[in-house]
Amino acid sequence: MTQKARSREERGTGRAGDGVRRTTGNVTLSDVARLAGVSIATASKALNGRDQVRAETRERVLDAAERLSFRPNPLARGLLAGATGTVGLLTGDLEGRFSLPILMGAEDAFGAGELSVFLCDARGDAIRERHHVRALLDRRVDGLIVVGSSTDPRPSLGRDLPVPVVYAYAPSEDPADLSFVPDNVAAGRMAVEHLLACGRTRIAHIAGDAGYAATTDRIAGIAAALAEAGLEPAAPCRTGAWSESWGRAGTAMLLDQGAEPDGLVCGNDQLARGALDSLRDRGLRVPDDVAVVGFDNWQVMTEGCRPMLTSLDMNLEQLGRDAATALAQAIADGGTLAGGVRAQPARLVVRGSSVPLT
Missing domain, CATH: 1.10.260.40 (lambda repressor-like DNA-binding domains)
Structure with a gap:
């Protein structure tokens, strides 16, 4: 040797x-x-x-x-070729349950330790956001990812910025911008299709704030899936706060008004946890009498429920990775970025709150 x-x-x-x-x-x-x-x-x-x-x-x-x-990391390597190797991540809600997984997914795609990522929290303030954008551009970042705090459309940063910009979670109001969003319409449809596969035919819906795009999109998906199955809702959809207390109250109202659902879709996991309490108080068994499905797959909620909660996971980390990959490609292409909205499919996580009827 x-x-x-x-x-x-x-x-x-x-x-x-x-x-x-x-x-x-x-x-x-x-x-x-x-x-x-x-x-x-x-x-x-x-x-x-x-x-x-x-x-x-x-x-x-x-x-x-x-x-x-x-x-x-091939992605980071492409970024570093002929660029400063820095990217700005701008969020409006750093502490939010939805922002953090998106930011984690984006950072994961860029590759830890191989390029600098500047993270700024505008805290929902437009003036603070403009300040952060100027500061990031002064640092000569190669691109920006703007992460919203909800899925409601947000104002564009404009087309005159010297770097490519990708929007995540909250789509830009400008169709020329590239936005990555969760597919809430398809997720609503998926919730109903799962309950139908479990043999449920009297399906009701307790939703969150009617002013949110996530609420209206999920309502649309639920209604479309029921219509395609030739079914009417077991009761009119009820909207309210995104809270356990509204989940309890809304479910109680539904039952008091004579609805007898065997399947219940709740607009998020907090609503579903409140609904489970209300159903149990009325002597209804989950999933035997009523199968329940939530949204967001928030582990502290889903695994703390009795029984554990079936939920739609909106794949937010993957959404962040996709946004980062698109931005990296745009930087490698000299700033070229195709506009439009790209919807991230949800993933159904089945637990004890929904099982087929025997």
């Missing part, structure tokens, strides 16, 4: 004293730069074949990458 081959074999075994820091997680560009004794920018240039790096430095970086089994 040659000395070079022996050296490579020892690196592969991670023999004590070889100077390589082992890690059980993903190796990042920062790890490579640290081992090679260079900056992250220099490591990036060396790995991407830039001319500005001396031959001995390039060899040191490539050797470090091999020793750590580093595999560059």
Whole structure:
């Protein structure tokens, strides 16, 4: 065995004293730069074949990458080619249950440690949002992802920005912009189709705030699925707050007015949890007498219900990943970005609150 081959074999075994820091997680560009004794920018240039790096430095970086089994993130690599390697994530609700998974999905797609992501929270304030946009552009970000706090359409940042912009969750009001949104119409349809497959034919709906696009979209999907099955709703849809208390009250109203549903679609998991309480108070068994389906697949709610709640997961992390991928492609293409709205399909997660009738 040659000395070079022996050296490579020892690196592969991670023999004590070889100077390589082992890690059980993903190796990042920062790890490579640290081992090679260079900056992250220099490591990036060396790995991407830039001319500005001396031959001995390039060899040191490539050797470090091999020793750590580093595999560059293709998405981040495309971003770094000819760009500053920074992206702005602008949200209106950093603490929101819906914003966080989208942001996590986007960050996951960009690749931790391989480019800089600037996160700004406008807190629903238009003036603060404009300030953040200016600050991000001053930092020469290569692109922006704007994450809404609801699925209601929001004003566009405009077409005169020097970088591509992608909207996530809340679509832009300008059809020329590219927006990624959850498909609430199809999710409503999916909820009814699941209950029909469980043998339920008297299906009612307790919804959230009627002023939200998510509410009207889910109502439309539910109505379409019932009509296609040749069924009428077991009772008129009732709308109210997105809360457990309205779930309890709305379900009680439905039962007091003579409706006898064997399937109940609730506009979110909080409503469904309240509905389960109300059904239990009336002596109705779930799922034997009434099967219940919620939306959002919020784990603290779904798994805290008795029985655990069937729910529609809106795939928000994937929505964030898709938005980030589209932005990266636009940056690689020199800012070209096709407009339109792309709807992310939901995923049904079946639990104990809905089972087929025996």
